[in-house]
Amino acid sequence: MPGSRGAPVSLIFDEDIRIAEEAADLTITLLSPIEDATRHVTEIKVSSSICRKTITPGTYLNSILHASADKTEIALGGDGPEEGENKEGVLVWFAHLHKLSEQRMTQLRLYEVSITGVWHAIRLWKYHEKEADVKALQLWFNKWYDTTGVRDLDIDSAKFLALPCQIFNHAVGFARVTKFLAYNHIGHVKERQPKGFKAKFMHIAPAEFIGPVNHARGGLKTTLHKNLWKKTGTILRFGTDKCNCWDAxxxxxxxxxxxxxxxxxxxxxxxxxxxxxxxxxRQFELDWVPPCGRCRSIDWVYEVRMAIQATQSYFDGLCLDCMDRSKPKGKNLDDDYWRHNESVGGRWDTNCRIKHNQSTWYVSWLGRDDTRQKLLKGLGGYRVDADE
Incomplete structure (x- = not known):
C-alpha cells in the first residue's frame, strides 16, 4: 500500500474487537496513523442504532454514517499520511457510547491504555459528543489512574498527565504531577502535548498550570537560597567584629x-x-576547623540539612480545591466568599483532598493578590475595602 509520497506502507491487521454486547451490525474499519512505514487496521463491531442515536448530528462520524452507501461497514481514519485515528482513544469512546460495564472494559483492557490514548479519548469525546459532558469519562479515568496511571513519572509523562487530571478534577494526580515538575524540571516549565497530537483546543489555561508551577519554582529557589545563606548573612551583619576568622x-x-x-x-x-x-x-562536607570557639560551634552540615528540609517541604503540588475556591466567579465578591479561603486553626488544607502547607495554598491561589495578602494576616487582618 502506498504511503507518503508513494513510499510503501505495510498493513498489519489486528484482532477484531466487539464493542456491542448485542446487535453488532456495524463494522468500523479503523486505520491507525502511519508510523515507521506501518499502519495497523482493526475492525470494531458496534451497534449502528446506538451510534446514530448517541453521536451528535453534524460531526465527522455522524456524517460518515449518513453518507455511506453500505450501512453495515464504514472506515475511520482516512488513507492519507497525515490521517489515522488512535485505536485506544476510539475504543474508550465507543465503549462509553455503548455504556459498557466496568467488567467488559476491563476485559478490553481499557484501564491499561497509554497516556496518549487518554488524550485521544478526551479529544474524541469533546469533539464528537459536544452536547455531552466529558465528565462521562470520569469513572473510567479514575480507575485508569488507579490501575495504570503513570507509575514512574518523567518530565514528558508529568506534562501529559496534567491536563487529564485537571479535566477530571483528580486532585491527587494533579498535585503529584505539578509537584514533580516543580522539583524535577530544568528551566522554565512549558505545557506539552503527546507526540503527533494536534488538537489545539486541548490545553490548560496558563494561569492554572504553567504560571503557578513556575511560581512554585521561584519559591523553591528563594527558600533554598535563603536557608543556605541565613547563617552566613547573620555573621556578616552582626559578627564580623567578634573574631578574626569569620571571613575564612x-x-x-x-x-x-x-x-x-x-x-x-x-x-x-x-x-x-x-x-x-x-x-x-547531601554530599556536602566541610573539612575546616576554625580557630575561634564561636565559628567552631556552627554546624554547617546541619545548616545545609535544614535548607534541604525547608526546600523539600515547600511545595506539595497545586491544590485543585484551593484553586477552585480562590478563582473569582463573579464581579461582586463579598467578605464571606473570600473567607472560604482562609486558614482554619492554622491549617491551610481544610476541606481539601490533599494535605498541604501554607506555601502550597499561596501558589495555588487564583484570586487577587491583595486579597491573598490580607488573608495571610489572619482573621483580624482581612477587611473588605469600599472599592472591592
Whole structure:
C-alpha cells in the first residue's frame, strides 16, 4: 500500500474487537496513523442504532454514517499520511457510547491504555459528543489512574498527565504531577502535548498550570537560597567584629557549596533541577576547623540539612480545591466568599483532598493578590475595602 509520497506502507491487521454486547451490525474499519512505514487496521463491531442515536448530528462520524452507501461497514481514519485515528482513544469512546460495564472494559483492557490514548479519548469525546459532558469519562479515568496511571513519572509523562487530571478534577494526580515538575524540571516549565497530537483546543489555561508551577519554582529557589545563606548573612551583619576568622569560615563554607555544584543557586538552576541540587547538597562536607570557639560551634552540615528540609517541604503540588475556591466567579465578591479561603486553626488544607502547607495554598491561589495578602494576616487582618 502506498504511503507518503508513494513510499510503501505495510498493513498489519489486528484482532477484531466487539464493542456491542448485542446487535453488532456495524463494522468500523479503523486505520491507525502511519508510523515507521506501518499502519495497523482493526475492525470494531458496534451497534449502528446506538451510534446514530448517541453521536451528535453534524460531526465527522455522524456524517460518515449518513453518507455511506453500505450501512453495515464504514472506515475511520482516512488513507492519507497525515490521517489515522488512535485505536485506544476510539475504543474508550465507543465503549462509553455503548455504556459498557466496568467488567467488559476491563476485559478490553481499557484501564491499561497509554497516556496518549487518554488524550485521544478526551479529544474524541469533546469533539464528537459536544452536547455531552466529558465528565462521562470520569469513572473510567479514575480507575485508569488507579490501575495504570503513570507509575514512574518523567518530565514528558508529568506534562501529559496534567491536563487529564485537571479535566477530571483528580486532585491527587494533579498535585503529584505539578509537584514533580516543580522539583524535577530544568528551566522554565512549558505545557506539552503527546507526540503527533494536534488538537489545539486541548490545553490548560496558563494561569492554572504553567504560571503557578513556575511560581512554585521561584519559591523553591528563594527558600533554598535563603536557608543556605541565613547563617552566613547573620555573621556578616552582626559578627564580623567578634573574631578574626569569620571571613575564612564563610569562605570555606561557600567554597564547599560550590564544590558540590549547588551554589550560587541562581547559577545552578539553569542546568540542574531542584531534585538534583538537593542530591548534591547531601554530599556536602566541610573539612575546616576554625580557630575561634564561636565559628567552631556552627554546624554547617546541619545548616545545609535544614535548607534541604525547608526546600523539600515547600511545595506539595497545586491544590485543585484551593484553586477552585480562590478563582473569582463573579464581579461582586463579598467578605464571606473570600473567607472560604482562609486558614482554619492554622491549617491551610481544610476541606481539601490533599494535605498541604501554607506555601502550597499561596501558589495555588487564583484570586487577587491583595486579597491573598490580607488573608495571610489572619482573621483580624482581612477587611473588605469600599472599592472591592
Amino acid at each position: 569560615t564563610i569562605g570555606r563554607y561557600l567554597a564547599a557549596l560550590v564544590k558540590v555544584d549547588a551554589f550560587p543557586v541562581d547559577d545552578v538552576m539553569p542546568r540542574a533541577s531542584f531534585h538534583e541540587i538537593i542530591d548534591r547538597l
